[in-house]
Amino acid sequence: MRTRRTPVRADEPATYTWQPVPGELSVAVMTLGHDADINGAHEAHSHDFPGLAFFSGDGGIVRTGKQVRHVEAGDLFVIAPGDVMGQAHCDDLVGAQGWGVFFTADVLGPETPGAHLAWRTHPLLFPFVRGGATDALRLKVPPQDRSEWAARVEALRDELTHRREGYREAVSAHLVLLLVGVSRLAADVVGDLRENAEPMLAEVFDVIERRYPEPLSLREVAEAVRISPGHLTSTVRKRTGRTVQEWITERRMVQARRLLGVTELTISDIGRQVGFPDAGYFARTFGKVHGMSPTSWRRVNAR
Structure with a gap:
């Protein structure tokens, strides 16, 4: 799992972005326990991708938001x-x-909404949308199901580690089963998650989802949601840690990676389909985000 730290102001926690690796699934499993490499200087932070932390036994603490929770x-x-x-x-x-499971939404398939707040309509991702919440949702796996949960996470880690034939399909299946379990547990606790508590942000992401294939600026998004560009910029950055333009670019890059991986469209055609009429500008933007050109991404991913 490779991430990039997004610079923030001194009074804000850092944000980490998953850096996709061509040809690899954006899914990671890690053991949670004593770590001598972590000390008090390990900063408070957030991610721009979803994750789970499951504990099969008592012990230790988890710091989420401003809370300290005994495991x-x-x-x-x-x-x-x-x-x-x-x-x-x-x-x-x-x-x-315990175990941590992290992933990006696009591993669930090409029809998965690319914008975080659009996940409220997705049957497996709605528990990861909670408006202005700043600390992790805490659920409880029933005692009779805990051994099954532990076995499922271990099976997922085993597939990612050994990469036997068919491991991609196996990883997808194990992840989907985990998320089905999460959704079932969350349904009774957070029944209003599908109705996002941030209507303005939901509207912003809806605009991005509908219009990212065409040229789209901050000012145009602001006009669509009927607020000033300055207010939109400060609100989105405060709530998500990223700018409107960064979210537009991220949505376009998600679709660009899909098209590079599953079609034989030219780079110029892909650029036009994701909102970049200028093929050169598309290639430069893609290279800045991924560290390689669209052509190189396609070549490596095809292997």
Whole structure:
């Protein structure tokens, strides 16, 4: 799992962005426990991708938002993009038995909405949309289901580690089953998650989702949601850690990667389909985000 730290103001937590690797699935599993490499300087931060933290036994603490939560057997933390994880210490999870699962939404298929707030309509991603919430949602896996959850996460990690034939399909299946379990647990606790608590932000992301294939500026988004560009900029950055233009670019890059991977369209045609009439500008933007040209991405991904 490779991430990039987004610079922020001194009074804001850092934001980490997943850096896709051509040919690799954007799914990662890690063991959660005692870590001597983490100390008090390990900063508070958030991610712009979703994650889960599941604990099969008691032990340790988790810092989310401004809360310190003592870990109990069966705890399942649903970490949404923008949720703040507190400054970590090496002994926070001494004695803990847990796993972290992180992924990007596009691994669930080409029809998955590219904008975070549009996930409220997705049957597997709606628990990761909570408006202005800043700390992870805490659910509880029933005692009779905990061994099955642990086995499922271990099976997912095994597939990612050994990459046997068919591992992509296996990873997708295990991840979907985990998210089905999350959705079932969340349904009774957060029944209003589909009705986003940030109507203005939901409208912004709806505009981006509908209009990213065409030229789209900050001013045009602001006009569509009937607020000033300055207010829109400050609100979106405060709530998500990113600018409107960064979200537009991210949505375009998600679709560009899909088209590079599953079509034989020319680079110019792909650029036009994702809102870049100028093929050169599309190639430069893609290269800045991914560290390689669209042609190189396609070549490596095809392998």
